[in-house]
Amino acid sequence: MTRSSTASLLLVPATILIVAGVLVPFAYLFRISFNEFRPALFMVEALTLANYTKILTEPYWMMVMANTLSTSLASTLVCMLLAFPIGLMLARSRSRFKSLLVMIIVIPLFIGSAVRASGWVGLLGYGGIADTLAKVIGADGSLGLMFTQFAVIIGTASVVIPYIALSVQAGIEGVPPDLESAAQSLGATPSKAFIQTVLPLAAPSILSGTVLVFILCVNSFATPVLLGGPRFKMMGPAIYDQIAGKSNWPFGAALCFVLVCMTLATLSLAFVARRLFFRRSF
Amino acid sequence: MTTRLSRRQALALLGSAAGTSMLPKSSLAASGKVTVGTWGGAFQDVLTSSVSPILAKDQIEIVFDIAMQGERKTKLLAEKRLRTGSLDIVLLADNDMYEMNLAGVLAPLPADRIPQLEKLFPEFRNSYSVPQISSGLVIIYRSDRVAAAPKSYADLWTSKFAGKLGIADTLFVQNIIVASQVAAAGGPIDYEAGKKKLLELKASGVKIYPGVDQLAQGMKSGEVTTTIMWRARAAQWKDAGIPVDNVGATEGILPVTFEIGIPANAPNLSRSIAFIKSALSPEAQVAFAKQFGYAPTVSDSGISQEMLDKLGFTDQERAHYFKPDIKQIAELTPAWSDWWQTVFLA
Numbered sequence: 001m002t003r004s005s006t007a008s009l010l011l012v013p014a015t016i017l018i019v020a021g022v023l024v025p026f027a028y029l030f031r032i033s034f035n036e037f038r039p040a041l042f043m044v045e046a047l048t049l050a051n052y053t054k055i056l057t058e059p060y061w062m063m064v065m066a067n068t069l070s071t072s073l074a075s076t077l078v079c080m081l082l083a084f085p086i087g088l089m090l091a092r093s094r095s096r097f098k099s100l101l102v103m104i105i106v107i108p109l110f111i112g113s114a115v116r117a118s119g120w121v122g123l124l125g126y127g128g129i130a131d132t133l134a135k136v137i138g139a140d141g142s143l144g145l146m147f148t149q150f151a152v153i154i155g156t157a158s159v160v161i162p163y164i165a166l167s168v169q170a171g172i173e174g175v176p177p178d179l180e181s182a183a184q185s186l187g188a189t190p191s192k193a194f195i196q197t198v199l200p201l202a203a204p205s206i207l208s209g210t211v212l213v214f215i216l217c218v219n220s221f222a223t224p225v226l227l228g229g230p231r232f233k234m235m236g237p238a239i240y241d242q243i244a245g246k247s248n249w250p251f252g253a254a255l256c257f258v259l260v261c262m263t264l265a266t267l268s269l270a271f272v273a274r275r276l277f278f279r280r281s282f
Numbered sequence: 283m284t285t286r287l288s289r290r291q292a293l294a295l296l297g298s299a300a301g302t303s304m305l306p307k308s309s310l311a312a313s314g315k316v317t318v319g320t321w322g323g324a325f326q327d328v329l330t331s332s333v334s335p336i337l338a339k340d341q342i343e344i345v346f347d348i349a350m351q352g353e354r355k356t357k358l359l360a361e362k363r364l365r366t367g368s369l370d371i372v373l374l375a376d377n378d379m380y381e382m383n384l385a386g387v388l389a390p391l392p393a394d395r396i397p398q399l400e401k402l403f404p405e406f407r408n409s410y411s412v413p414q415i416s417s418g419l420v421i422i423y424r425s426d427r428v429a430a431a432p433k434s435y436a437d438l439w440t441s442k443f444a445g446k447l448g449i450a451d452t453l454f455v456q457n458i459i460v461a462s463q464v465a466a467a468g469g470p471i472d473y474e475a476g477k478k479k480l481l482e483l484k485a486s487g488v489k490i491y492p493g494v495d496q497l498a499q500g501m502k503s504g505e506v507t508t509t510i511m512w513r514a515r516a517a518q519w520k521d522a523g524i525p526v527d528n529v530g531a532t533e534g535i536l537p538v539t540f541e542i543g544i545p546a547n548a549p550n551l552s553r554s555i556a557f558i559k560s561a562l563s564p565e566a567q568v569a570f571a572k573q574f575g576y577a578p579t580v581s582d583s584g585i586s587q588e589m590l591d592k593l594g595f596t597d598q599e600r601a602h603y604f605k606p607d608i609k610q611i612a613e614l615t616p617a618w619s620d621w622w623q624t625v626f627l628a
Contacts, residue, residue: 039616042359042385060624126505142505230451230490231627245352246619247359 033253051254072217075156087168117226147229167209171202313341316553322348332569336560367547381612383410398562401580413539415576417514424507425527434532445487448506454622463533517575534604
């Protein structure tokens, strides 16, 4: 048996698992999304586009999609602003405690997002730390941060920071230090050398991390539920509401596929951006 | 390979076989786990402290399947086609239980095997579920922050309560009914008018909390000073140190029972029955009254008159019970749920 055929055989268990555990249920869910929902009968076999039409035409569902996209974009941006310096510091660090620093970045991932959201409740809730600080500097009454999009953006960004920090670190570490030195020896200032030499070469890795984080934000559940409250709705909690709360599986399934399409569209955009702007690194 | 049994081992095996055969049939059938679909939090705590020890005597252990009522209903519906479901018992509020009975997912009550059903107050009895605890919808307010106590739901629509009224998302059905009572102003009930009335409340800045526990937190912190809630919660919150008082609105009190149902495909009927018997026992009824503020549903609860007066309703209040058409409510609930989410919360 050749080495390549042995490697192919090793892929069989994972392939079976993915087909049986993901693709088959996915296909079933896709079929369900064309069914009808009648409250007394639960789900009725049909072939209708009504669920998709509802999502794409009713203002409420357009708003839910807009909430999901805007919150995810804002969270990713906030995350990038906060995580980039951390990743850069890690990449450039020659400290013997570097491994410890990496561990400190990773440790929050061991804590569930629901637990972390509870921490934000204490911080952003009525009479919480944010309100207390605001009072100290003379604010009148509560800031009203809880159950807002702002709370969800901050909460979500805090969950995903490690992913971007680590991808920035990996990207920058992958660039040979000699290139930056060469740029500087040719007259570039340190910042110009970094921006024009290191950053473009590290960009594909950073972009991958950014896409991963955006996808995590788009699909987030616990944070929007706990920090967004009943009035701020994103796709993840909306799907759960439809399937588990309202028993409306067809509509919930259609929402799932719209969310999948949103995610795939983002991936495609990232792929195109990579091809257009970072072709040299392939 | 052969296995040799000693004389003593053989006698021990025979003895235990004989002993097992002499055990009452019911105890053999009942021992094991009973899966209960219920609310978490304080409700689960009271079940754990009161019903679990009683069932433990029969070697029955409660396995809690925690979810909000919507999720529990979905589970019952989703498992309807299965020969054996995952729940032995489901706990739901009266309107939800009625809806589940209409959906045909509940077993008829084996009344002949539950003698305590005869002790149920007549107004609570039905053929498909066992009312376990009761209360009614009232106005709860912070006695230290609300100068003039509201008397009616209509008072909550005045500017005096703007921005200081909180309601629970989970009680959307009850919130629509209350708004309809206000809109009706004593006349015939019109739920469409109630929805419009509710939108006025939204415009005046009503705060909406995901659930009752978050609302309790809002009342405690003073973010809101007034709410529409079960009277039981007033007693519970007061015990937790929140200075609240409550009043039955002049428009009429919406009574509620929280009920126990047996799914039609429950895995083990004997354990389901054992759970119901334990939940109706004086120990459990007293625990739910003391720890959770709910009034009993049976006449032999053993709860003191003083506590009954505190948690229950006076004759005058009972005379003003507002009892909507439960069938109509069950039919309207799915549409209300959509309206609540896409219009009121949007």
